[in-house]
Amino acid sequence: MTMVSEAVIAALREALGDRAVLSGADIPDRNRQDWSTLSAVLPLAVVRPNDPAGVAAAMRIAAAHGVPVVPQGGLTGLAGGARPIDGAIALSLERLTGIEEIDRDSSTMTVRAGTTLETIQKAAEDAGLYCALDLGARGSCAIGGNVSTNAGGNRVLRYGMAREMVLGLEVVLPDGTLVTSLNKMLKNNAGYDLKQLFIGSEGTLGIITRIVLRLFPRPQCTMAALCGLPSYDAVLALLASARGSLGPLLSAFEVMWPDYWDVATRKVAGVRDPLTSAHPFYVLVEAQGNKDSDIEGFESWLESQVEAEVISDAAVAQSLADVKAFWGTRDAAADFKLILGPHNSYDIGLAVADMDRYAESCRARLARDIPGCVSFFYGHIADGNMHIIACVPDAVPQPYDAIDAIVYDEVRRFHGTVSAEHGIGLKKKPYLPFSRTPEELALMKVIKQALDPNALLNPGKVL
Incomplete structure (x- = not known):
C-alpha cells in the first residue's frame, strides 16, 4: 500500500469512523464486482457512509488525495458500471437507506x-x-x-x-x-x-x-392475459389494437419468442405454461384500472382479438395470484443461469417493426459464427426494448467478446441502440459509437470535463 493509499484510508476513518471504512481482507466479495460477467477487482477500500454528509466528506477526502471513487448501490447492474477499478475507493450506499x-x-x-x-x-x-x-x-x-x-x-x-x-x-x-x-x-x-x-x-x-x-x-384492479399468437404481424396488430382500445389503461406488453418461452416454462422451477399448445409468439398484456367496467372492457377487447384471429389462444388472469404467475414467465430470465450456466444478457433498443427481423438475423449469425451458441429473445417490445440471453453451454471461458460483436453489429445494422435501459458501464463502452454520433460523444465529454476535470468519479465508465 502506497503512502497516498494509507493517508486517504486514515483520513476516511477519522472522518467517518472505523466501521464505515473496510480495507484489505475485510472487503466483502460483493463489493468486488457487480452482476456483469466482468472479473472481480479488489478496490483500495470500501467506504459506507450512513448519511449524505458522509458521502460528501468521503468524496472531498478522495478528491484531496487524487484517489478515484466508484459509487455502488445494489450491485445488480449488468454493464459493469459499479465494478471497482484498481486503486479506487468503492463508495457503497448500502447504509444510506430509509x-x-x-x-x-x-x-x-x-x-x-x-x-x-x-x-x-x-x-x-x-x-x-x-x-x-x-x-x-x-x-x-x-x-x-x-x-x-x-x-x-x-x-x-x-x-x-x-x-x-x-x-x-x-x-x-x-x-x-x-x-x-x-x-x-x-x-x-x-x-x-x-x-x-x-x-x-x-x-x-x-x-x-x-x-x-x-x-x-394505486390501481384498483389489474387485468392480465397470456396470449399465443401466430406471427409477428399478429403481435404488431395486437399492440396497435391494445393501444387504441385500452388507451391509458395499458400498462405492459411483453413479447417472448419460442426459444425463450420453452426454457422459461419447461425448465425454470415454479413457472408453468398456462396455454394449451405451442405458438410462434407469446404476449403478456397487462392493464390497470379502477372500476369493474375496466375489467369488462379488457375481456371484451380480448374476445374481439380472438374472433379476429389475431390471438390463437389466451389465458386470462382470474386473480392477482394469476397475474403474478403470468409475470413469472418474464421474471424467469433471472433463473436462466441455473439452467444455462454462465451467459451474457443484452439490453437493446430497436424500432418495434424491426424486432423479429433482428431476432432472426442475430440468432442465425450467432449460430453460424460461434459453434454451439444458443440465444433467447424476449422483452418489453412495445417501448422498443428487446432483451437477449446468449452463451455457449458448458464453454469455459465463454466467448463473450465474439457474442458481443455480433449482437451489437446487428444493432448498428438495424439503426438501434446498444442500451435501452441498463446503461453503458464498461461492457458496452466500445460499442457506444454504434448508437451515438461523434458530435454527441464530444458533447458528453465536455459535460464530464466540466463537472469532473480530474476524472475521479467512476473513471473509465461510459466514455
Missing part, C-alpha cells in the same frame, strides 16, 4: 439512495399510493442505481422511464460539494433542470444521495 417522507398531498416520496426498490414499492402501497417503477431485481436493486442508470422495467409503456418519476435529487459532485434540490413540484422551470444531468449518467457526474419520487394513484 424513507424520509411520504407526502400524500403532493403524491411524493423522499428516499435515501441505498433503499431497495421493493421497500419503496411496499411503503407506497401501505400509504395507498403506487410506485410505478418495477423490475425483476426489485428486492436487491437500490433506487440510487435505478435513477443513475435511468432504469426502465416492466411498465415504461404507461408510466415512462425512471426519469419521468424523479422530481428532485440530492447529489454529491466530484469535488465533494453537496447539491440539494429536493423539489416536489411537477412544474418548476426555475433555470436549468439540473437533475437531468445525473439521471442516467451512471455515477460519472455525481453521486445521488436522496431522491424525491413521483407516486401515482
Whole structure:
C-alpha cells in the first residue's frame, strides 16, 4: 500500500469512523464486482457512509488525495458500471437507506439512495399510493442505481422511464460539494433542470444521495392475459389494437419468442405454461384500472382479438395470484443461469417493426459464427426494448467478446441502440459509437470535463 493509499484510508476513518471504512481482507466479495460477467477487482477500500454528509466528506477526502471513487448501490447492474477499478475507493450506499417522507398531498416520496426498490414499492402501497417503477431485481436493486442508470422495467409503456418519476435529487459532485434540490413540484422551470444531468449518467457526474419520487394513484384492479399468437404481424396488430382500445389503461406488453418461452416454462422451477399448445409468439398484456367496467372492457377487447384471429389462444388472469404467475414467465430470465450456466444478457433498443427481423438475423449469425451458441429473445417490445440471453453451454471461458460483436453489429445494422435501459458501464463502452454520433460523444465529454476535470468519479465508465 502506497503512502497516498494509507493517508486517504486514515483520513476516511477519522472522518467517518472505523466501521464505515473496510480495507484489505475485510472487503466483502460483493463489493468486488457487480452482476456483469466482468472479473472481480479488489478496490483500495470500501467506504459506507450512513448519511449524505458522509458521502460528501468521503468524496472531498478522495478528491484531496487524487484517489478515484466508484459509487455502488445494489450491485445488480449488468454493464459493469459499479465494478471497482484498481486503486479506487468503492463508495457503497448500502447504509444510506430509509424513507424520509411520504407526502400524500403532493403524491411524493423522499428516499435515501441505498433503499431497495421493493421497500419503496411496499411503503407506497401501505400509504395507498403506487410506485410505478418495477423490475425483476426489485428486492436487491437500490433506487440510487435505478435513477443513475435511468432504469426502465416492466411498465415504461404507461408510466415512462425512471426519469419521468424523479422530481428532485440530492447529489454529491466530484469535488465533494453537496447539491440539494429536493423539489416536489411537477412544474418548476426555475433555470436549468439540473437533475437531468445525473439521471442516467451512471455515477460519472455525481453521486445521488436522496431522491424525491413521483407516486401515482394505486390501481384498483389489474387485468392480465397470456396470449399465443401466430406471427409477428399478429403481435404488431395486437399492440396497435391494445393501444387504441385500452388507451391509458395499458400498462405492459411483453413479447417472448419460442426459444425463450420453452426454457422459461419447461425448465425454470415454479413457472408453468398456462396455454394449451405451442405458438410462434407469446404476449403478456397487462392493464390497470379502477372500476369493474375496466375489467369488462379488457375481456371484451380480448374476445374481439380472438374472433379476429389475431390471438390463437389466451389465458386470462382470474386473480392477482394469476397475474403474478403470468409475470413469472418474464421474471424467469433471472433463473436462466441455473439452467444455462454462465451467459451474457443484452439490453437493446430497436424500432418495434424491426424486432423479429433482428431476432432472426442475430440468432442465425450467432449460430453460424460461434459453434454451439444458443440465444433467447424476449422483452418489453412495445417501448422498443428487446432483451437477449446468449452463451455457449458448458464453454469455459465463454466467448463473450465474439457474442458481443455480433449482437451489437446487428444493432448498428438495424439503426438501434446498444442500451435501452441498463446503461453503458464498461461492457458496452466500445460499442457506444454504434448508437451515438461523434458530435454527441464530444458533447458528453465536455459535460464530464466540466463537472469532473480530474476524472475521479467512476473513471473509465461510459466514455
